[in-house]
Amino acid sequence: MRRPLPNVLSIALMLAAAGLLLSPSASSAQSGSGTRSNVVRGGVAYASRDDAMQFADEVAARRNLDRDQVRATIGAARMLPNVPRLMLPAPTGTPKNWAIYRSRFIDPVRIAAGVRFWRNNADTLARAEAEYGVPPEIIVGIVGVETIYGRNMGNFRVIDALATLAFDFPQAHPRAAERQAFFRSELESFLGIESRTAGDPMAPVGSYAGAMGMPQFMPSSIAKYAVDFDGDGRIDLVNDAADVIGSVANYFKAFGWKPGVPPIFPVRFDIARLQKAVLLAPDIVPTFSADSFVAGGAVLDGDALRYPGLLALVELQNGDDPPSYVAGTKNFYVITRYNWSSYYAMSVIELGREVRAAIEQ
Structure with missing residues (x-):
């Protein structure tokens, strides 16, 4: 307790x-x-x-x-x-580059450390998801990006x-x-x-x-937001993985994390109808229903088309190469409340995914 x-x-x-x-x-x-x-x-x-x-x-x-x-x-x-x-x-004028930014956080050393952290704390991660609704890969992604566990x-x-x-x-x-x-x-x-x-x-x-x-x-x-998640009578964010996991999950819940909602969906464009400036105007704040998103020239598939919440078009610049884009949900925006950067949020998401994939192999 x-x-x-x-x-x-x-x-x-x-x-x-x-x-x-x-x-x-x-x-x-x-x-x-x-x-x-x-x-x-x-x-x-x-x-x-x-x-x-x-x-x-x-x-x-x-x-x-x-x-x-x-x-x-x-x-x-x-x-x-x-x-x-x-x-x-x-x-x-300094160009942003998602590929370079990503490479700083998604690497074999950090992924291997994430696998060890997840395996060592699997029960606690599952308990945090049950209590706060935040999946293990997001918590693992945060702790990995922040301090390499x-x-x-x-x-x-x-x-x-x-x-x-x-x-x-x-x-x-x-x-x-x-x-x-x-x-x-x-x-x-x-x-x-x-x-x-x-x-x-x-x-x-x-x-x-x-x-x-x-x-x-x-x-x-x-x-x-810090919590004594293992009930030992103290909060230790330096060594106690349980307190770290519970505190991160509590942070996200406090900022409105929606259980079961993916933070991003893939997105393509119908160039003939694309109103990119309109879609990008709200920045990463979820603003558009799936229907209005599609009406602006975005192309969504599968679950994204049935998503009942609001979406944002997230642009990730790649230096001189074409930008990358995703459709961000409320949960993507919540991740940016931890660090106000869409590049940071994507690193958290992708590191967590890589660690989960390694765990499930």
Whole structure:
């Protein structure tokens, strides 16, 4: 039975901060696995920044936290000089290439690791599907794309990454104000979580954006969606595959996953009737019934023609080669709520399919 987050999360994060939740396989993994020996070190501390200290005071007041402790924690965070650059989008005009993007995630190493993960956790994956409606291949695809099943969980101190993006987000970013506000909210969420632990808030490590664990949850996602799926009294997203599987499934259910609905259907075009601009106008938001999709020049077959929900035309560019297209359902859109990229969603889908095919051979 899953327990409420406030009762269990503090225990897991306290143990993680003490290094007690790193399994031998995780602690001996390649650089970037999140071990203490290869943590990226920051530069100047934020203790001297008036804006950071004002934010600390505001967080302490909003969350009824110890003011001195919050100021000390944020003050000890260090600016990571390379992180703001990593947040900038690719230069305008840089061609996207689905084939190249796909090759980064669909490879023999990741597929073999996915097969082991699935076989080792088959019962838990089946239970998650029964409870949340999310099929195993989607969960396996997510964990594989995110961290290769825990091999690469990041090596940036979370407090440093979040503070850097909260106070030094690159102003050249086209959505700088919105994104900086997001990371300030995530920093506040992280501080709220850490306030319930006796661990060291300097210890947790993750991605350069502050995501943590096998599923790379941001702090707010941990607070909202992480579950104790094996009922052991704690939530551990670093080593406990059951908690990882349940938490990912819970995330998708919360965003509206529809059980039994495929995320994509194949699509072709009737060039004589094609209104591609109309079909692409809503981007990946499901907008068209199957009939209106076909009326716009899309060609669907079989189950897609009988699909009662709404569809979106998803375009995947291939550099100088012709784009690839699929018809995306609501579930495709739900996958993009994990990472707002149709290329990412397709990688999750295809990795999961490849792993399932290998399992069924």
